[in-house]
Amino acid sequence: MPQVFPTVCRTQLPHAVGAAYALKMDRKDACAVTYFGDGGSSEGDFHAALNxxxxxxxxxIFICRNNGWAISTPTSDQFRSDGVVVxxxxxxxQSIRVDGNDALAIxxxxxxxxxxxxxxxxxxxxEALTYRVGHHSTSDDSTKYRPVDEIGWWKLARDPVTRFRKWIESKDWWSSEAESV
Ligand SMILES: Cc1ncc(C[n+]2csc(CCOP(=O)(O)OP(=O)(O)O)c2C)c(N)n1
Incomplete structure (x- = not known):
């Protein structure tokens, strides 16, 4: 079983490295996994943890969901590097950039x-490239800082669930009829 460290911002990134090092010392057939946003990658713990x-x-495994926003701060105001992967x-x-809205690629x-x-x-x-179609939290209204059309486009054209469904339907493994049973 992997040791999983979901992060609130970025605090668990160094902890995940420590846990992974313990797994290595114990010769365990396992790894640690930690998840964070692009906002988390803009704080110091990310850099300390990676080094x-x-x-x-x-x-x-560091899994960064780069959804373009750290609450209302766009990635263009967070860093000038080509995203997080570099x-x-x-x-x-070793770093991998992947389409975060493609379930199979993930x-x-x-x-x-x-x-x-x-x-x-x-x-x-x-680095999973994606978009946050929802608000950051219940106290956030993301329509205050980004166009409603942009959110709508991602919901309609890039929805990962619809995309995956299309794929399983193309294999004849699922259909509306099967779903209604
Ligand atoms: C340790 C810590 N530092 C700062 C904050 C304040 N904070 C809350 S959310 C956030 C930005 C998070 O960005 P991201 O992970 O990209 O979130 P998203 O907007 O995509 O949901 C920050 C700095 C926090 N919650 N915890």
């Missing part, structure tokens, strides 16, 4: 990352 993981060769490479961490990359992390004893960074 720490690279140097310790810790079996940890920062992983800069620290010597599955494939996480599967590959887990294998690499455990068998090669190394950290992996996955």
């Amino acid at each position: 720490f993981a690279a140097v310790l060769e810790a079996q940890v 920062r992983g490479s800069a620290y010597g961490v 599955y494939g990359s996480v599967h590959a990352a887990r294998k690499m992390a455990i068998t090669e004893h190394r950290p992996i960074l996955i």
Whole structure:
């Protein structure tokens, strides 16, 4: 079983590296996984954690959901790098950028990352490019800082559930009839 560290912003990133290093010392066939947003990648703990993981060769997977926004701050106001993936490479961490709205691409990359992390004893960074169609929280109204049309386009044209459904329907594994039973 992986040790999973979901983050509130970025506080659990260094903890995940420590846990991964413990798994390595114990020769466990497992890795740690930690999730965070692009906003979390703009804070110091992200950088400390990535460097720490690279140097310790810790079996940890960093999964960054780059949805373009840290509450109301767009990525263009957070960093000037080409997203998050290049920062992983800069620290010597094998880094993968993937379409975060493609369920199969996510599955494939996480599967590959887990294998690499455990068998090669190394950290992996996955940057999943996506969009937050909802508000950041119940106290946030995202229509105050981004166009309603933009949110609507992502909901309609890029919805990952619809996209995955189309794929399983194309395989004849699912249909509206099957769903109604
Ligand atoms: C340790 C910590 N620092 C700062 C905050 C304040 N804070 C709350 S959300 C947020 C930005 C989060 O950005 P992201 O993870 O990209 O969230 P999204 O808007 O995509 O939901 C910040 C800085 C916090 N909750 N915790």
